[in-house]
Amino acid sequence: xxxxxxxxxxxxxxxxxxxxxxxxFYFYHDEEWTIHNNSVYKGVxxxxxxxxxxxxxxxxxxxxxxxFPLWYDNRSxxxxxxxxxxxxxDAILExxxxxxxxxNTPLFDESNKLSKSKALELIKSVLVDNVQRFxxxxxxxxxxxxSDGLDTxxxxxxxxxxxxxxxxxxxxxxxxxxQTFLGEDYYGFIQIQDFDTPTCLLSGFYxxxxxxxxxxxxxxxxxxxxxxxxxxxxxxxxxPFFNQxxxxxxxxxxxxSKEKVKKIVYNDIxxxxxxxxxxxxxxxxxxxxxxxxxxxELMISQQIYGSISKELIAMFNANLLDKLSTQKNSTEPYxxxx
Numbered sequence: 001x002x003x004x005x006x007x008x009x010x011x012x013x014x015x016x017x018x019x020x021x022x023x024x025f026y027f028y029h030d031e032e033w034t035i036h037n038n039s040v041y042k043g044v045x046x047x048x049x050x051x052x053x054x055x056x057x058x059x060x061x062x063x064x065x066x067x068f069p070l071w072y073d074n075r076s077x078x079x080x081x082x083x084x085x086x087x088x089x090d091a092i093l094e095x096x097x098x099x100x101x102x103x104n105t106p107l108f109d110e111s112n113k114l115s116k117s118k119a120l121e122l123i124k125s126v127l128v129d130n131v132q133r134f135x136x137x138x139x140x141x142x143x144x145x146x147s148d149g150l151d152t153x154x155x156x157x158x159x160x161x162x163x164x165x166x167x168x169x170x171x172x173x174x175x176x177x178x179q180t181f182l183g184e185d186y187y188g189f190i191q192i193q194d195f196d197t198p199t200c201l202l203s204g205f206y207x208x209x210x211x212x213x214x215x216x217x218x219x220x221x222x223x224x225x226x227x228x229x230x231x232x233x234x235x236x237x238x239x240p241f242f243n244q245x246x247x248x249x250x251x252x253x254x255x256x257s258k259e260k261v262k263k264i265v266y267n268d269i270x271x272x273x274x275x276x277x278x279x280x281x282x283x284x285x286x287x288x289x290x291x292x293x294x295x296x297e298l299m300i301s302q303q304i305y306g307s308i309s310k311e312l313i314a315m316f317n318a319n320l321l322d323k324l325s326t327q328k329n330s331t332e333p334y335x336x337x338x
Contacts, residue, residue, distance in 0.1 A: 001042045001049050001068060001273035002178060004028040005058070006076035015178040022053035030178065031275045032198055042273060044200065044280055045134045049079075058095040064104060065089055065286055068272040072099050079272070080182060089267045114294045116308075122290060123211065123312060130282040131158045140200040140278055142166035148325035149332075150237065150306050150313075151204025151211075155282060157316035159202065166202055171333060179274050188271025190336055192279060200278040207281075209265050210288040211309055212302045213238065215246035219253040220261050222296045226250045229300060237306045241328040262289050 004011060005027050013019070017028040022038060033042045041050040049068065050061040060077075062068070070093055071083035077093060087093060092102045114122070144156050146168040159166055174193045175183070183189035188205055208214045215238075219226045227250055230242050242250075266286065271279055294302075301307040306328075313320050325331055 001047075002030040002080045002182075003049075003051070004076065004078040004081055005051070008075055011076075015176075015181070017178075023055055025053060025058065027051065027053075032273075032278075044140075044273075044278055045137050046130060046284070047272060047279070056095070056097055060093050065266065065284070066091075067269060067284060069269055074098075080178065089269065112293065114290065114298075116294075116298055119291055119294050119298065119308060120311060120315075123288065123308070124315065126285050126287050127154075127158045127282045127312075128162065130285060131162060131164065134280055134282075135159075135162070135164050138200065138280075140198055142200055142202055143169045144202040145169060145171045147171075147204075148323050149204055150213075150309050150324060150328065151207025151283065152202075153204075153320045153324055154207065154309050154313050154316075155202050155204050157313045157320050158282060160320070161316035173333065176275055179277075182274070186270060188279075189274065192271060192274070192277050194274075195276045198276045198278065200280050203271075203279055203281045204283070205270050205279065205281040206268070206283040207309070209268050210283045210285065210291070212291055212294065212299050213306060213309070214265075215242050215250055215303065216253055217261050217264065218299055218303045219250045220256045221258065221292065222299060223255065224296070224300065226300075226303070229304065233304055235326075236304045237324075237326065238304055238328050258292050261292060265289060 004017065005025055007024050007026070009026065011026060011028060013028055017030055020027045020029070020035065020040070027040065029040070033040045038054060039050060039052045041048065043049055046063055047067045048063060052059040052061070066089050068079045070079055070087045070091070071077065071081065071085060072093060073084040076083060077099070087101065090104050092104055094100050142165070144166050145152060172193050175189070176194050179189045179192070179194060192201055209217065212218065215226060227247060230239050233239055266289070273279060298308070302309070310321065
């Protein structure tokens, strides 16, 4: 779902993308776009992009919470090439002789504290809804990495509970030049691969951020010192990962407003479709931002032990708990890095 749209006829095209011409626009794109008259489309139910061309007018459509970056300058726009202006995830970009930016500002309503039972009910309903909507329109082969990670197993468990078939595979260090380039800024591209034929990868992307397991965001929300809480924990799923990646970071993080944390989560972009590789995750959903209203004790339990996620797996397919690693990221492929 990568593109570079421009009126310039001298674009260097460093990744050998295909090119279509619509009136005065050159549309460089990766594989698997569907072309219909004056429009192009690529994506899945909760992560897509459509461009509609009408003379000097270009409309860029996408899911309400855009799941890819967007840059533009006077003559061009792209979701992989960094141009003069960068747009936040709630920005909408259109062209009519010049670029126009409008905003679909997300509403972050304050609500009452969520109990554990209400949190579980919310997550279950959102995950089931997203997987069902995806499955109803999907025509791609489904592959899930044979991973022992908490978020990937939770994704699989929902598919199992709904009786939707998929196959397991072992991830390979196989990437296009564009995926390698994007992996420098978006680590999600390191955790996918290039497939020979159009394939959808079932993933756990955004699970940490939307299910209360991002240490930096947790530290912004709670009164306690997360470093001390982990130090007082003998062992847990998250502790080695926290000590390796987040321990020093969290020492300097101060409590901040819930509104700011919601905006951070909302604007987090990790990965999007590339060439023949499509990515589906059930976690990136603004409805789950209500979890930031959970009691702090529940946030801490989920952060340290992944308690909520484990209960959900037990609810959907308890057999998958036997596959769960005792430590987050302990068996990741060597090329993932720290």
